[in-house]
């Protein structure tokens with residue numbers, strides 16, 4: 001492959017978004033040996049790591065240890081982190097084309113899907129996305145006043161995010177103390193009157209998307225019993241024999257175990273319900289959720305849910321919809337509005353030269369952290385294969401980019417700044433017997449800098 005890049009003038013790539021897909025893309029770019037490369041990873045937030053910090057449940061700390069590998073990538077002199085720089089606001093597509101030979105969009109999928117039923121805009125009805133952002137201390141949600149006055153909560157959806165939000169609602173302060181949940185959320189949850197949480201799946205237990213380890217945790221909560229209706233997890237012998245997926249088999253085992261238990265009389269309960277669809281969120285005269293009407297379903301031969309017309313009302317005052325994340329369009333970048341992704345062929349952005357994508361904004365919001373590693377490595381392989389045809393940028397130096405950002409008054413947060421904040425958060429947490437006490441306001445984050 002012939003290309004113009006040299007050690008003095010390496011391939012310069014701008015990666016937009018420092019979540020797993022962005023960091024794995026940077027890692028793949030410096031690990032490949034076909035040509036010298038230099039990477040600037042931008043994020044609109046001062047903090048790196050995307051949903052590892054702001055999505056992954058605060059009580060699943062071992063999962064977050066993946067960031068140790070990410071630190072290695074950022075400590076390589078060929079990679080820079082430029083936090084607090086938003087694509088589309090602080091830097092445009094035009095700016096990046098002038099300063100980089102290639103652009104990689106790895107902005108994730110920060111929007112959410114709606115249920116499309118009456119009552120969705122009532123007070124107390126929101127997306128799990130918003131709730132997760134709030135308890136994880138995302139700066140966009142830091143100012144949000146979250147009133148936790150519900151004794152009953154319905155969580156619509158049967159993926160791992162539904163399990164996460166339900167578990168966080170049901171854990172005691174003692175249990176949450178060991179997590180890195182945002183301080184304001186710990187305080188609010190300590191005073192939460194929640195007694196019953198219903199997780200609702202439209203289809204059967206065999207179609208649920210969660211993983212067994214996360215499901216099992218509901219059998220181990222100190223203050224909550226797991227409640228499952230035996231008839232909702234019953235699968236006939238022929239269908240059971242046809243299940244080839246091991247995760248589904250294990251999930252059914254766990255759910256049947258829950259259904260055979262006699263509740264221990266703990267003060268809280270998690271109800272795992274299947275074959276029910278929400279049809280209307282009911283409201284009181286103050287415009288607040290007062291119940292959720294659901295319809296029972298059966299499954300047709302293709303495994304689709306079919307309503308029976310039989311309804312019941314769940315006594316809830318809060319409804320969290322957890323029915324999927326959705327990509328958001330970036331200014332000046334093609335967008336497939338139907339799928340909520342940047343249209344691409346194996347990571348090459350459609351109709352563009354020198355522009356690539358990876359992660360949730362490339363393939364849609366599914367897959368665990370590790371899925372993004374292969375995904376990013378595959379896209380980088382295409383970028384490297386294209387190196388001879390890339391439009392070579394004219395103002396291609398770090399100093400040019402720094403000068404532009406300075407001229408625009410952008411307060412860039414470096415990786416060393418983030419490390420100072422990281423140390424501060426851990427020290428604050430330890431003083432309170434916790435692993436970390438997150439700083440949630442952007443202006444406060446920006447106050448912690450490398451000395």
Ligand SMILES: Cc1cc2nc3c(=O)[nH]c(=O)nc-3n(C[C@H](O)[C@H](O)[C@H](O)COP(=O)(O)OP(=O)(O)OC[C@H]3O[C@@H](n4cnc5c(N)ncnc54)[C@H](O)[C@@H]3O)c2cc1C
Nearest residue numbers: 017019020021043044050051055087107108359360368369
């Ligand atoms: C609630 C939740 C819990 C999860 N739990 C787990 C788990 O336990 N284990 C697991 O393996 N996976 C988990 N996942 C999945 C995992 O988080 C994703 O696979 C992964 O984060 C996707 O990576 P990404 O880089 O594509 O997107 P993201 O992680 O979303 O990163 C995107 C980054 O782009 C930045 N960005 C967005 N717009 C701009 C812009 N205009 N300019 C600059 N920067 C921008 C964002 O600030 C963000 O930092 C969870 C996901 C969610 C939602």
